[in-house]
Amino acid sequence: MNLIRSELMKIRTTNVWWLFGIGVLVFTALSVTLWIFAGNQLIDDASSNAVFQPPPPEFEMSPEQLAEAQRQFELQHDISRVLSGAAAQIYTSGQFFGLLFVSLLGVILVTNEYYHQTATATFLTTPQRTKVILAKLGTASLAALIFWVGTTAISGIAGSIFFSSKGYSSQLGEWPVTRAVLMNGLAYGLWGILGVGLGVLIRNQIGAVITVAAGYLLGTYVVQIAAFLASQLFKSDWVQKASVIWPSVASEAMVSTEPIFSNPPPWWVGALILIGWGLVLGLVGTLITRKRDIA
Amino acid sequence: MTLTEDGQIVVSGLTKHYGKVKAVDDLSFAVRSGRVTGFLGPNGAGKTTTLRMILNLVTPTSGTATIGGQRYSDFPHPVRQVGAILEASAAHKGRTGRNHLRIMCAAAGLPLSRADEALELVGLTPAAKRKFRGYSLGMRQRLGIASAMLGDPKALILDEPANGLDPEGIRWMRDLLRKFAGEGRTVLVSSHLLSEMELLADDIVIIANGKLVKQGPVETIVNGISQAERVRVRTPDADKLAQALAGKATVTQENGVLLVTGIGAPAVGEAALRAGVVLHELVEERPDLEQVFLELTAGKAGIR
Structure with missing residues (x-):
């Protein structure tokens, strides 16, 4: 407990936390606005009285294609499904950048010790290094959860106002929506842990920050595009499903009520994979720190 | 002497290899409490590595180091047993000196008010709420000493504390360490400034190439050699x-x-x-x- 208090003080007594806080809040506000606009469109479409019109004969659709088109149409006009999908998106707004900032916070919590040579003071005060790393893991996920509470408060208020203006309930009581919000919190906590683990692996602060940011921002697209191309090439979609092992894809899968690609991995696969990453990186980080000479 | 042999430091058979280089080679010596012991050696002799092994920051290849009979890593509250200053520039540059100490207090389970007391002790109270970035070298050394004093320890270990201090600062440090030893505590100070050690130390330990060259009271060594x-x-x-x-x-x-x-x-x-x-x-x-x-x-x- 003393150690977590000490680590929280480390975060609080420098500028990083509020700079990151502002960053996360701005991105959350932007993305909540976008998702509300998108959700508005989807809900309007779904609640219109349109009926399925078979396409004109010149499209020459097979009966299977016709059935598939009708199924898609019905999905888009299933109002309760559209509502909960939109609600999950809105209430987890800002996740993409939020997770990046939270993992960077974890990275900095470790690399600062080397960058500013405070590792000496830290390990002199607490020579039991495992405890120090555990405190950092706990502190990073705690700070991450605070970010989650903040972003969820913004999107929760904005979203509730939006839904009531459309004449619907806030949707927060719907299990898929509640689940998405909770899973979002789990994702925040786990990304804080991933950050600490990566910070131990890459001691150089600038190197670690660049690696995490690039791996997160570019890596996500590279992995998704590669998985898509591979699935086209091999004519099977398990390759595409496998892209969920990449942590940022896993966290997207966790919060979606919808498939993020065809035949989706269920949300709990995403959660398990991310927990696995957190455990592996947290463990590796602890073992390395126990052995490392502080010079 | 109020604290008897409580804080005695015993190094035995301490060895550290970095690849093929033997930074410290089967080093043994004892540091008595109530006296100031100078730890001398040319640059690269292995002084810093030895001190870091005593403090569990560097893992020895073999051998042990104990303080008052216990290894550093076995102390539940090491800050209350040993105070250490290893490098002057060791605080976050964007953090105030006071917060740096308060963070250590929190981790060590000491009341946060100890931070202010320690700052007072080293005369740094006026700069307590200034960021570390703006500290002069002398102020950084004083902050280092304040951090070493936080837990009112029985032993002090200092690596080249006089580096970068002006003559007045050196004199202040010397008086402080003498007073500390006078209270029966153990003081181990490394240095390559020999003239400074002659004024300060009661005992000296001399190493070169990671090996012990000589240890004993200053007079005995000076008289015995030449x-x-x-x-x-x-x-x-x-x-x-x-x-x-x-x-x-x-x-x-x-x-x-x-x-x-x-x-x-x-x-x-x-x-x-x-x-x-x-x-x-x-x-x-x-x-x-x-x-x-x-x-x-x-x-x-x-x-x-």
Whole structure:
């Protein structure tokens, strides 16, 4: 407990936390606005009285294609499904950048010790290094959860106002929506842990920050595009499903009520994979720190 | 002595290899409480590595180091047993000195008010709420000492604490450490500034190339090494006196001053009288620590 208090003080007594806080809040506000606009469109479409019109004969659709088109149409006009999908998106707004900032916070919590040579003071005060790393893991996920509470408060208020203006309930009581919000919190906590683990692996602060940011921002697209191309090439979609092992894809899968690609991995696969990453990186980080000479 | 042998530091068979380089090689020595012990050696002798092994920051290849009979990593609250200063620039640059200490207090389970007391002790209260970035080297050293004093420890370990201090700061540090030892605590100070150690230390431990060269009280080491006493003679008739002494002693001339080894000052005086040479100065020079040190570590300061 003393150690977590000490680590929280480390975060609080420098500028990083509020700079990151502002960053996360701005991105959350932007993305909540976008998702509300998108959700508005989807809900309007779904609640219109349109009926399925078979396409004109010149499209020459097979009966299977016709059935598939009708199924898609019905999905888009299933109002309760559209509502909960939109609600999950809105209430987890800002996740993409939020997770990046939270993992960077974890990275900095470790690399600062080397960058500013405070590792000496830290390990002199607490020579039991495992405890120090555990405190950092706990502190990073705690700070991450605070970010989650903040972003969820913004999107929760904005979203509730939006839904009531459309004449619907806030949707927060719907299990898929509640689940998405909770899973979002789990994702925040786990990304804080991933950050600490990566910070131990890459001691150089600038190197670690660049690696995490690039791996997160570019890596996500590279992995998704590669998985898509591979699935086209091999004519099977398990390759595409496998892209969920990449942590940022896993966290997207966790919060979606919808498939993020065809035949989706269920949300709990995403959660398990991310927990696995957190455990592996947290463990590796602890073992390395126990052995490392502080010079 | 109030604290008896509580904080005695014992190093035994301590060894650290970095690849093929033996930074510290089977080093053993003891540091007594109630005294200031100087830890001397040329640059690269392994002083810092040894201190970091005592403090569990560097894992020894073999051997042990204990403080008051316990290894550093076994102390539940090490800050209350040992205070250490290892480098001056060791705080987050965007954090205030006071917050730096408060963070340590929190981790050590000490009341946060200890931070202010320690700042007061080292005279840093006016700069308490300034960011570390703006601290001068002397202020950084003082902050380091404040952090070492947080837990009111029984032993102090300092690595080159005089580095970068002005003469006034050095004097302040010397008084502080003497006072600390006077209260019965253990003080181990590494340095390559020998003149400083001669004024400060009661005991010295000299290492070179990672190996122990000599340990013991300062006087014993200084006296024990160089039996060859040196007599310094100033005379207007240097050549004549040098001739008179030839055969009895070794004489070297330096800027009109004769340095005589092999015989004592009375013998030099007698010889001068017989030769009819006027003396302006006749002094027996005791070897200082610097000479002893150079003698002991000569040729051992290999480049690493």
